[in-house]
Amino acid sequence: MERISLGHGEGGELTHQLIHDVFIRSFDHGEQARLDAAIISSSSEQIAVSTDSYVVDPIFFPGGDIGKLAITGTVNDLAVTGAVPKVITAAFMIEEGFPIRDLKHIVKSMAQEAEKAEVKIIAGDTKVVERGSVDGIFITTTGIGAIEQSYLNPESMKKGDAVIINGTIGDHGIAILSARKQLGLMTNVTSDCASLNQLIQNILRRTKGIRAMRDLTRGGLATGLVELCEDFNSTMEIEEAALPIRDEVKGACEILGFDPVYLANEGKTVIIVDANEADLVLDILHKDEYGADACLIGHVTAVTEQTGKLKLKTPVNTTRRLSRLSGMVLPRIC
């Protein structure tokens, strides 16, 4: 099997070959590759920029791989700010000995996902480090999006606004956990990792009352919503019984003692919208492949001067406060 050697990172002939054979072939940036930097033009006054590093174990998992994740993650970060993602750059840190076949596979997934999300991968960098210095491969992507029109209006958030999610929570977390085979858990759950930019743009263009959105990743639904509450001084109440959770994810949580509101997602966003437009948003979501399981999970109950709080309504009709994830998600058994 062909493997990445330190020579591939030295900047000489081997590097040139690798870039040519693996990256340029997939990313289709032949013109740009001759220059030291990619040059882009934008007609928007405002652009959005986001950067993120991707490390995941295992690198290939049901529903995706680190390459797909490196695109969807950055695309979604841009999309929830109301930007239209345009271009992405990618930096690879590869461990000596990493199979070239796997690298090709990862790069191909990136290219496919970029095409699907209609973003261009315009520049990249590759470094090879000694065995043991990184765990297989790390990817950092930076994305630039154009703000064509400002649709989001967090300051107008008010009591009664609807809190909507585009689908089931915890899929990515459980998919990764089962793929690791560490805790003996076996499921058919696939990661929800997906680019939501087209769906989000569709919603933004057809509505007027979207206050804010947040893509949910590590830390899960609870952490994402707590941040929204704190950032915009709003108190939200979500209903435990309304949260969409797959049976297998529920089962896995029961066995291992996880709380699904803290499990990772990679293709989920929460949307805070004027209650009058909640049905419209749900309707748009339900017609999209990434919104089929969308539902209303709660409401904004107050907008105050103080820091907002996230509350959860329990089955006995009491409410309790949810905090952001503290510490690691560990299986809780004994």
Add this chain to the structure above:
Amino acid sequence: MCVGVPAKVINIEEERALVDVMGAKMIVGILFVPDVTLNQYVLIHAGQAMAIIDEEDANESMKEWRDLLDVIDRDLL
């Protein structure tokens, strides 16, 4: 942490069994429940099945609560 959710036994191999909780599966030891058979439900703890759920008992108890639910629903109407 104690897990109260019943796990269905879907395969048995000597001292181990494959169990299913709402579609999530796991292999657990069954030494402590030697009489367990396929399709029975067990409670698991730290990788071992600790008890077989007495289905007759569970059904009886469920019926009691269902009856109560009927009464509650009637009263609410």
Add this chain to the structure above:
Amino acid sequence: MSLIEIYSNPKITHHLAEEVIESAKLFREKKGRLPILMEVCGSHTMALAKSGIKGKLKEHVRLIAGPGCPVCVTDQKAIDAMIQLSEKSNVILCTFGDMVRVPGSHSSLLKAKTNGSDIKVVYSPFDSIKMAEDHPDKEIIFLGIGFETTIPALVIAVREAETRGLTNFSIWMSTKLVAPVLRALLLSGEVQLDGFLLPGQVSIVTGKQSYRFLSEEFQMPGVITGFEPVQLLSSIRKLLIQLHEGRSEILNDYTYVVKEEGNPVAQHFMEKYLTCHDEEWRGMGMIPESGLILKEKYARFDAKKKFNVSQTPPKKTKCRCGEMIRGVLTPEECVLFNKGCTPTHPIGPCMVSSEGTCAAHFHFMREDK
């Protein structure tokens, strides 16, 4: 409707909660104070808080968390010893996830891991057996904490190591038994109690019979229960009815898994491999015959005999977890709660364990200030 769906049904839950409140009012009229019940099991504490039952009943029934969180009751000396153990060279320390963030006198397993210790979180003690086979050049030590629910799983690991002839596997036994601690608690007379919500999973192993002494010697009623809202409320109601009628019986409200005699197979395995000894508890000191250790015959799997750890007295802190475990202090009464002590920066185990009283309180019952 499935078992769990019935037992977490909101309408039944609501109905039962109202009934409990009515019964509690009767008690209050008669005695002039709230009924005080102790939920012994840490998972019950968590379930009661998470489902909202604790909050709902707050004005009507005092629910006190008992000494049933295995991580919390582990003595500070033992925690320090475990951390030391992880720092030994050539050792892979396997543990349940809950132990990892518990603060020791100077460090925690998580900090030790950051500093290079090889610590693995496993789901089952059995998983550490595979680890021992995969790493014949390493010593695999499993941190054997837990009550009667978990002890049988520890025994299985030892049995497996024996069958496979493993010489690089051992368990650091720090197990606890429920009946002796309840006795000690009642003998101390330190906390006023009207009845016990008895642990579900422990009772699967020990059986209903193991609590007979509560009613016979202490006239204390108890109800064995499960973990879903309907089960918990139903059992609280049964306790209140007993109090109203002046009875003090041990009732089994978890009959579909708990039997009078418990699980005889699990008991047999425990008797074969283990023997009773006096165990040190956090906040309670030495309780006679309150723990199980490996019999002399299996000493080769006993990490306490295999490895030397210096037992220095633990650092004194302001931590009041000991009082929390005895049921004489509530999280709101602890000056550290949500100030010096949070899940991110815990001072004591009750704040980090997923069954800890303070963790339950922090995550599920914090009042809005």
